[in-house]
Amino acid sequence: MTRQAITLIGGGLVGALLAQLLARRGFEVDVFEKRPDPRQVGFVGGRSINLALAERGLQALRTAGLSDDVLPRAVMMRGRMVHPLEGTSGLQRYGVDDSEVIWSVSRGGLNMLLLDAAEAAGVRLHFGQSLVNADLDARRMVLADEEGTMRPHDAPVLIGADGAGSALRTVMDHYRPLGIRVEPLGHGYKELEIPPAAGANRFAIEPNALHIWPRGGYMCIALPNTEGSFTVTLFLPAQGPHPSFDTVPDSAAAAAFFRQDFPDLLPLIPRFAEDYDSHPVGGLSTLYLDRWHIDGRALLIGDAAHAIVPFHGQGMNCGFEDTVVLADLLAESGRDTGDAFAEFQRIRQPNANAIAAMAVENYIEMRDSVADPRYLAKRELGARLAERAPKHFMARYRMVTFTHLPYAYAYERGRAQDQLLEQLLRGSTSANDVQLDAAVNTLQATLPPLPQLRHG
Numbered sequence: 001m002t003r004q005a006i007t008l009i010g011g012g013l014v015g016a017l018l019a020q021l022l023a024r025r026g027f028e029v030d031v032f033e034k035r036p037d038p039r040q041v042g043f044v045g046g047r048s049i050n051l052a053l054a055e056r057g058l059q060a061l062r063t064a065g066l067s068d069d070v071l072p073r074a075v076m077m078r079g080r081m082v083h084p085l086e087g088t089s090g091l092q093r094y095g096v097d098d099s100e101v102i103w104s105v106s107r108g109g110l111n112m113l114l115l116d117a118a119e120a121a122g123v124r125l126h127f128g129q130s131l132v133n134a135d136l137d138a139r140r141m142v143l144a145d146e147e148g149t150m151r152p153h154d155a156p157v158l159i160g161a162d163g164a165g166s167a168l169r170t171v172m173d174h175y176r177p178l179g180i181r182v183e184p185l186g187h188g189y190k191e192l193e194i195p196p197a198a199g200a201n202r203f204a205i206e207p208n209a210l211h212i213w214p215r216g217g218y219m220c221i222a223l224p225n226t227e228g229s230f231t232v233t234l235f236l237p238a239q240g241p242h243p244s245f246d247t248v249p250d251s252a253a254a255a256a257f258f259r260q261d262f263p264d265l266l267p268l269i270p271r272f273a274e275d276y277d278s279h280p281v282g283g284l285s286t287l288y289l290d291r292w293h294i295d296g297r298a299l300l301i302g303d304a305a306h307a308i309v310p311f312h313g314q315g316m317n318c319g320f321e322d323t324v325v326l327a328d329l330l331a332e333s334g335r336d337t338g339d340a341f342a343e344f345q346r347i348r349q350p351n352a353n354a355i356a357a358m359a360v361e362n363y364i365e366m367r368d369s370v371a372d373p374r375y376l377a378k379r380e381l382g383a384r385l386a387e388r389a390p391k392h393f394m395a396r397y398r399m400v401t402f403t404h405l406p407y408a409y410a411y412e413r414g415r416a417q418d419q420l421l422e423q424l425l426r427g428s429t430s431a432n433d434v435q436l437d438a439a440v441n442t443l444q445a446t447l448p449p450l451p452q453l454r455h456g
């Protein structure tokens with residue numbers, strides 16, 4: 001029997017994992033990747049140097065048989081270490097123990113591991129090959145190599161995992177409008193580095209945490225790398241009154257700004273001036289599409305279909321969850337490709353929309369509320385309710401980060417729980433003001449039990 005051929009555009013995180021999953025399910029898979037092979041020339045990033053891997057992404061890696069290879073190369077993050085401008089830093093743990101942690105992984109390292117795994121599963125990888133056009137009726141595409149030489153190539157089924165700037169999306173949109181909507185956040189980001197420390201403890205600050213310096217309308221975060229460094233990301237309005245990337249255009253202005261706003265962080269970044277002046281400001285937007293596919297001919301997945309802002313650390317995790325759903329649908333015997341693509345969109349689109357909204361909300365929470373007493377009171381009351389009535393209350397962050405409950409469910413349930421907390425606190429800023437037995441009764445009378453949880 002001939003194996004069904006699938007052509008993937010993009011061998012980034014989502015493309016490489018999807019390729020492996022499809023090959024393991026018996027498909028003949030070709031991946032065309034614009035960049036050169038990172039395993040030979042080194043990883044050319046352009047985006048965040050490290051990322052937070054959470055339960056959804058981990059579950060997809062388990063399905064691919066790769067989690068045991070990835071975790072030893074990751075740094076465990078047990079919670080948020082919040083660094084206020086005044087006062088002492090404190091760790092807000094994600095869970096009671098290490099069963100609920102997230103992992104800092106190197107984007108380049110993970111991408112290379114996934115490419116190795118795809119190749120080992122029989123995927124044909126073609127580097128330095130960009131999709132520039134496609135004729136979806138004739139089921140042919142046009143590729144350009146690194147010299148710009150074009151060549152046609154047959155592609156009966158095309159899947160675009162070519163990221164937020166997807167070329168396949170542009171082609172599909174010309175063929176049949178996809179209903180593309182881009183919502184810029186109005187904030188950008190810049191990456192800096194805390195190098196490894198001298199001495200036995202290689203890390204200059206607590207290694208097992210996601211560090212946050214919340215400052216109201218903006219913030220810095222830092223994620224650990226295995227060799228002892230941290231990647232720091234400054235998030236700031238792109239334009240407007242101070243501080244914005246407009247008002248801190250260079251390292252001299254930025255150093256003065258950091259001395260004022262991040263005085264404990266600045267001394268940890270010895271190459272501040274070089275990093276600030278040479279690293280670009282990245283833009284942040286949310287991408288929504290009405291349609292993710294053209295019949296059974298072409299489909300978008302991962303950031304190409306639903307790029308989101310990075311404040312929930314879920315873009316890759318969501319894309320990884322996509323890959324398992326799609327590979328399973330395509331492998332179902334007797335299912336037509338167009339039907340599988342339509343079903344994929346039906347299942348995943350409401351969830352992608354929900355995580356997109358939660359990611360924007362989480363920016364406000366991270367940069368502002370983690371230091372806000374009212375937020376902390378709600379958090380504390382939520383934690384008490386979750387302890388007393390775990391079948392009825394679970395923090396939204398926990399549903400998103402540590403379970404496989406659909407994002408859309410987490411979004412709706414989170415909203416209902418938040419309304420209840422507001423009602424129980426009634427303007428108070430301390431969870432101690434709330435009588436817990438009565439609060440549990442109200443919770444159980446108001447909200448149905450949570451669904452049965454599937455843990456990895």
Ligand code: FAD
Pocket residue numbers: 009010011012013014015032033034035047048050051052053129130131132161162163164165166167168189233282301302303304310312313314315316317318319
């Ligand atoms: P990409 O990673 O963008 O890969 C696309 C691939 O397609 C690339 O290899 C590219 O070279 C290739 N390509 C592009 N055009 C073409 C073409 N025409 N032809 C052939 N190949 C092409 N997510 C998390 O889960 N956790 C985090 O902590 C996190 N932090 C982030 C921090 C920042 C600052 C940013 C910007 C994003 C973050 N994300 C995070 C999101 C995550 O980076 C993305 O969701 C993820 O990279 C999406 O993977 P992808 O494979 O869909 O796209």
